[in-house]
Amino acid sequence: MTRVLVLGGTNEGRLLAAEMVSLSIEVVSSLAGRVSSPRLPEGETRIGGFGGVDGLIEYLESKRISAIVDATHPFAQRMTANATAASRKTGIPLLILNRPAWQPTPEDHWISVPHLTEAAARIAEKPASANILLTTGRQETAAFAALPQRFWLRAVEPPTGPLPQHCEIILDRGPFTLSGERKLLEQNDIATIVTKNSGGPMTAAKLTAARERGLEVVMVERPPLPAGVPVVQNVAAATAWIRKI
Ligand code: NAP
Numbered sequence: 001m002t003r004v005l006v007l008g009g010t011n012e013g014r015l016l017a018a019e020m021v022s023l024s025i026e027v028v029s030s031l032a033g034r035v036s037s038p039r040l041p042e043g044e045t046r047i048g049g050f051g052g053v054d055g056l057i058e059y060l061e062s063k064r065i066s067a068i069v070d071a072t073h074p075f076a077q078r079m080t081a082n083a084t085a086a087s088r089k090t091g092i093p094l095l096i097l098n099r100p101a102w103q104p105t106p107e108d109h110w111i112s113v114p115h116l117t118e119a120a121a122r123i124a125e126k127p128a129s130a131n132i133l134l135t136t137g138r139q140e141t142a143a144f145a146a147l148p149q150r151f152w153l154r155a156v157e158p159p160t161g162p163l164p165q166h167c168e169i170i171l172d173r174g175p176f177t178l179s180g181e182r183k184l185l186e187q188n189d190i191a192t193i194v195t196k197n198s199g200g201p202m203t204a205a206k207l208t209a210a211r212e213r214g215l216e217v218v219m220v221e222r223p224p225l226p227a228g229v230p231v232v233q234n235v236a237a238a239t240a241w242i243r244k245i
Contacts, residue, residue: 001026001066002025002026002066002067002242002245003026003027003028003063003064003065003066003067004020004025004026004027004028004065004066004067004068004069004242005027005028005030005059005060005063005065005067005068005069006020006027006028006029006030006041006069006071007030007068007069007070007071007072007079007083008029008030008031008041008071008072009031009032009034009038009071009072009073009076010071010072010073010099010200011200011202012071012097012099012200012234012235012238013029013041013071013072013097014029014039014041014042015235016069016071016097016235016238016239017029017041017042017043018041018042018043019235019239020043020239020242021042021043023239023243025242025243027043027044028043028044028045028046028063028065029041029043029044029045029046030045030046030047030050031045031046031047031048032047032048032049032076032079033047033048033049034157035156035157036157050082052082053082053085053086053089056082056083056086057086057089057090060086060090060092061090065092066092066093066245067092067093067094067095067242067245068083068086068087068092068093068094068095069094069095069096069097069238069241069242070083070094070095070096070097071097071238073198074098074099074101074196074197074198074199074222074223075137075196075198075222075223077223080096080225080226081226084226084229087229093245094229094230095229095230095231095232095238095241095242096225096226096229096230096231096232097231097232097233097234097235097237097238098225098231098232098233099199099200099233099234100199100233101197101199101221101222102197102198102199102204102207102219104219105211107211108207108210108211108217109210109214109215109216109217110216110217110218110219111216111217111218111219112197112219112221113218113219113220113221114220114221115220116136116140116143116220117143118220119136119143119194119218119220120143120144120147122218123144123147123149123192123194123218124147126149126191126192127149128148128149129149129150130149130150130191130192131149131150131151131152131188131189131190131191131192132149132150132151132152132190132191132192132193132194133151133152133154133184133185133188133190133192133193133194133206134151134152134153134154134194135154135155135193135194135195135196135203135206136194136195136196136220137155137196138153138155138156138157138158138159138160138161139159139160139161140161141153141159141161141162141163141164141167142161142162144163144164144194145161145162145163145164146164147164148164148165148166149164149166150166150167150168151163151164151166151167151168152167152168152170152184152188152190153167153168153169153170154170154171154172155169155170155171156171156172156173157171158171168188170184174202174203175201175202175203175205176202176203176205176206177205178205178208178209180205181205181206181208181209182209182212182213184206184209185206185209185210185213185215186213190215191215191216192215192216192217192218193206193207193210193215193216193217193218194217194218194220195207195217195218195219195220196219196220196222197219197220197221197222
């Protein structure tokens with residue numbers, strides 16, 4: 001019998017788990033445990049790291065998992081690397097469910113950068129009086145900590161790392177509305193947004209609001225996917241893959 005491990009922490013992970021439950025396919029969703037009150041998927045759930053590749057292999061074997069879907073966030077690079085290594089060692093098939101990246105329109109003013117250090121270097125070029133909205137995650141503030149600009153840091157949980165001297169924390173969780181994003185940018189006179197290219201509709205409204213205001217967006221592009229692992233972009237395609245196992 002098929003027993004699927006869904007590595008989650010995303011809306012797609014939740015939707016896939018719900019689909020598995022509705023099709024009576026056995027599913028366990030795994031969450032990292034970073035968020036104190038996560039939105040739990042339907043079906044069985046486990047929370048917390050596995051203990052690296054070896055811990056993951058032990059889990060897969062003890063729970064008799066027959067397929068893995070890595071539906072983690074496109075920037076959760078370590079979990080994806082661990083799942084790839086565990087799949088190679090055990091022969092348990094792995095699929096990556098990776099939602100499409102956002103694409104700029106001709107009206108957008110994006111500066112695409114390969115990583116957060118480069119994003120911080122671009123912000124360092126701005127006047128010290130510039131107001132910056134930072135939505136790259138609470139664990140990844142260190143690159144911006146020495147900068148003099150005024151930051152609005154939006155995250156689901158309070159940040160743990162070093163923060164810029166001028167930094168207001170906005171604790172909030174998507175989905176975000178266009179009217180809410182317009183208000184946030186206008187009220188705080190935001191000049192530039194720094195974000196990761198997460199893709200998906202839940203957090204895309206800020207890009208529309210930025211476009212309307214002609215604002216610059218420093219877009220951190222995604223890390224590369226592992227070679228040789230099949231990738232799909234939506235829940236329907238992941239379900240079709242699982243049904244063929
Ligand atoms: P990461 O750097 O790729 O993973 C670090 C470690 O966290 C992994 O080695 C693993 O620990 C554990 N881990 C990560 N995802 C897990 C999962 N789904 N189930 C069990 N353990 C998991 O991950 P991250 O970027 O910190 O992201 C953590 C979680 O938040 C992911 O589930 C991801 O989908 C979600 N998320 C991430 C972002 C982001 O921007 N990175 C944004 C939104 C949501 P062990 O080695 O001990 O197994």
